[in-house]
Amino acid sequence: MGSGRERTDVVIVGGGPAGLSAALSLGRARRRVVVVDAGKPRNMTAAHMHGVLGHDGLSPLRLLELGREEVAGYGVRLVHGEVTGVRTDGAAIEVETADGAIRTRRLLVATGLDDVLPNIPGLGEQWGRGVVVCPYCDGWEHRNEVVGVVATSPRSIEQAQLLRQWSDRVIYFANAFSEPPADEMEALVRRDIRFEPGSVTGIRVEDDRVTGVEVDGRVVSVGVVFTGPTPRPRDALLRSLGAATTGPLGTWVDIDEDGRTSIPGVWAVGNVVNARSNVPLSMGLGSLVAGALNADLLADDIARTLATTGP
The missing domain is CATH 3.50.50.60 (FAD/NAD(P)-binding domain)
Structure with a gap:
């Protein structure tokens, strides 16, 4: 050497x-x-x-x-x-x-x-701003908003349940995952977390702000997206x-x-x-x-x- x-x-x-x-x-x-x-x-x-x-x-x-x-x-x-x-x-x-x-x-x-992100149009462009991962880092800033959780694994349900502490308008997008087991589904329903089946095909953005999640050709309005890279x-x-x-x-x-x-x-x-x-x-x-x-x-x-x- x-x-x-x-x-x-x-x-x-x-x-x-x-x-x-x-x-x-x-x-x-x-x-x-x-x-x-x-x-x-x-x-x-x-x-x-x-x-x-x-x-x-x-x-x-x-x-x-x-x-x-x-x-x-x-x-x-x-x-x-x-x-x-x-x-x-x-x-x-x-x-x-x-x-x-x-x-x-x-x-x-x-x-x-x-962070390797899901291959969803519009998601990467908003990473760190309208698309985030950590409830403790960004939950307060989006308290009481419509919060979308785009699942990347079965554990994404835990993310949705955690975010329920910051907002009573949480939407869980199952994406490529099937309906969760009965006990987890009941927990979502009992805590008023909305379940949206189907594959997420895009993130809708207007004026550089996330406004919705596209699911099988329809758009569900949200103010922010949390996901798990x-x-x-x-x-x-x-x-x-x-x-x-x-x-x-x-x-x-x-x-x-x-x-x-x-x-x-x-x-x-x-x-x-x-x-x-x-x-x-x-x-x-x-x-x-x-x-x-x-x-x-x-x-x-x-x-x-x-x-x-x-x-």
Whole structure:
């Protein structure tokens, strides 16, 4: 492995809430940190965040802008771009970017995930605005509206039942799924959740606002659509290194409680390893992993000192 043009303690791939939170803690710990980020956060289409203490209603892009300013103040170097390759020889890790190679002691992957949306005309164009996923993030903003839930799995019924807390006008669109079991159907009826059978063929939009759901040639009026995309982790880098996976068919890269992967010196945090990591959870986990990472580096510092100085 070549020497690279830069040596550092930690390279963080991904500058979202998890990656920047980790960078903040590590920078304050006086570690040499580089953050490489392509500028494509999962929530980039959303105008506002909600449920983030102290930042409720703030633009998610503004949060990241503030975060970059903060970490830079502690000497963290920010690189805009993508990692093109990673190599490890057991002693160090070399990260390739368009700016050159960075030789690092530890690697933290915080690359997030992509939401794979149902192939329904009009749905993708409204993603993050008139089409959303999280009741806790967007339920309050659509309280008392006509709320449509477009099913993507049998578990979408749970989403409809949850949204009943925000509105008494919830419509469950079965889409490609048949009528639910009798007990679940009774629960929908008893809680006044309207059941609409048939396949959803489109999302009706007027003046850039969702106004209806098209079902088998008819239009049902709604004010917002909630649905359940399929999470696809951006974990190609981790898999290229041979990281162990877990879950159905090895869906997710496996980590321990501190964020360690099966690859020595390689850690991961946030949506790339946990689909449930919303913004506040990602920030908290970033801080937690940073503490564990720094402790790991400290143990290495001590071992190196003892090896070179002797008794």
